[in-house]
Amino acid sequence: MTIGGPSDSSPSKNRRRDAARVKAKQLRVSQKKKDRRNKVFLQGGIGIAAIAIIVLVSVIIVNSIKPAGPGPKNMASDGALIGEGMVTVLTPALQPDAKPRPSEPDPTGAVANIRIYVDYLCPLCGDFEEANTEQIAQWVDSGAATVEIHPVAILTSKSAGTKYSLRAANAAACVANYSPDDFFDFSSALFVDQPEETSPGRSNDEIKAVVSEAGVSTARSSINSCIDDGTYESWVKAATDRALDGPIPNSSMKSIIGTPTILVNGKPYTGSLEDPKEFASFVQQALGETYSTSTPTPTPGG
Incomplete structure (x- = not known):
């Protein structure tokens, strides 16, 4: 009997197809996880950037508004x-x-x-x-x-x-x-x-x-x-x-x-x-x- 003859070809193809399906599924699952991670990172990055912008604007506003301080000496009458x-x-x-x-x-x-x-x-x-x-x-x-x-x-x-x-x-x-x-x-x-x-x-x-x-x-x-x-x-x-x-x-x-x-x-x-x-x-x-x-x-x- 010849080893590897025609009688063995069909089961081998089925196994390869099953393995390919499993591999494809694993890749899809992996990509979905990656997409979810990227989405979270993107949203987090946008949030951090927004917070940074708010902080920066607040600093600019605070620095541009001079708090009321004492007037000059020798001008208590405003003159x-x-x-x-x-x-x-x-x-x-x-x-x-x-x-x-x-x-x-x-x-x-x-x-x-x-x-x-x-x-x-x-x-x-x-x-x-x-x-x-x-x-x-x-x-x-x-x-x-x-x-x-x-x-x-x-x-x-x-x-x-x-x-x-x-x-x-x-x-x-x-x-x-x-x-x-x-x-x-x-x-x-x-x-x-x-x-x-x-x-x-x-x-x-x-x-x-x-x-x-x-x-x-x-x-x-x-x-x-x-x-x-x-x-x-x-x-x-x-x-x-x-x-x-x-x-x-x-x-x-x-x-x-x-x-x-x-x-x-x-x-x-x-x-x-x-x-x-x-x-x-x-x-x-x-x-x-x-x-x-x-x-x-x-x-x-x-």
């Missing part, structure tokens, strides 16, 4: 008050959500109290500054007047997205905090070659250059860091809202409606911003009216 000898009155920092403490006017009426609300991007503020800063400085230095400067940021959206108005007011607050007696000169220097409204304004480095040009020599490193960090931006926004919402202390004004807003002994100045003689006349008139109402009426035999 810096400069008196005789160009010396800035020292005050503690205004704490978050605390109400400003208005400066007290001269009780005798003999000293003119000039109050100015300025936006460093405001062209009309620049006009008033150019025409009047020299004579105001002379009056204040001699003790004939005080000047209280309130930086506000009404035009924050008017500088091609750079928020120059806000950054400049923050820089003024930084100088008031660290080098208060240089505040007047720095505030005036911001109006020299003033950027035009709707322009990008000065960069932080250019603002820091103005600090140097204004002759600020105290705590320059701290002031520069304060400018770069936007330390008092939340305070500037709050002070701006207070000025716009009112009321305006020591005045019959309900609120400011724009910049510059100029008050002399509580009376709003509405004359020419570019005529120093007209402003000087208004100051003299306001001073005379205040003095006459502040002077006690003599009593008989007094």
Whole structure:
């Protein structure tokens, strides 16, 4: 008998087919398991990626929102008050959500109290500054007047997205905090070659250059860091809202409606911003009216 003849061929084929079916089934089962694993990994990867995106967005949002912090020192009235000898009155920092403490006017009426609300991007503020800063400085230095400067940021959206108005007011607050007696000169220097409204304004480095040009020599490193960090931006926004919402202390004004807003002994100045003689006349008139109402009426035999 010949081994492996025709009589054995059919069972051998059947065994091979059965083995192939088993192998195919095993492959299908294995592929299904692999597909399930890939699906789980894919879903897990999507979930992890989504969580990572949420975390990243949250970090960006948190970092972009500056928590309210204390205001600058020497601006407890929301302004810096400069008196005789160009010396800035020292005050503690205004704490978050605390109400400003208005400066007290001269009780005798003999000293003119000039109050100015300025936006460093405001062209009309620049006009008033150019025409009047020299004579105001002379009056204040001699003790004939005080000047209280309130930086506000009404035009924050008017500088091609750079928020120059806000950054400049923050820089003024930084100088008031660290080098208060240089505040007047720095505030005036911001109006020299003033950027035009709707322009990008000065960069932080250019603002820091103005600090140097204004002759600020105290705590320059701290002031520069304060400018770069936007330390008092939340305070500037709050002070701006207070000025716009009112009321305006020591005045019959309900609120400011724009910049510059100029008050002399509580009376709003509405004359020419570019005529120093007209402003000087208004100051003299306001001073005379205040003095006459502040002077006690003599009593008989007094």
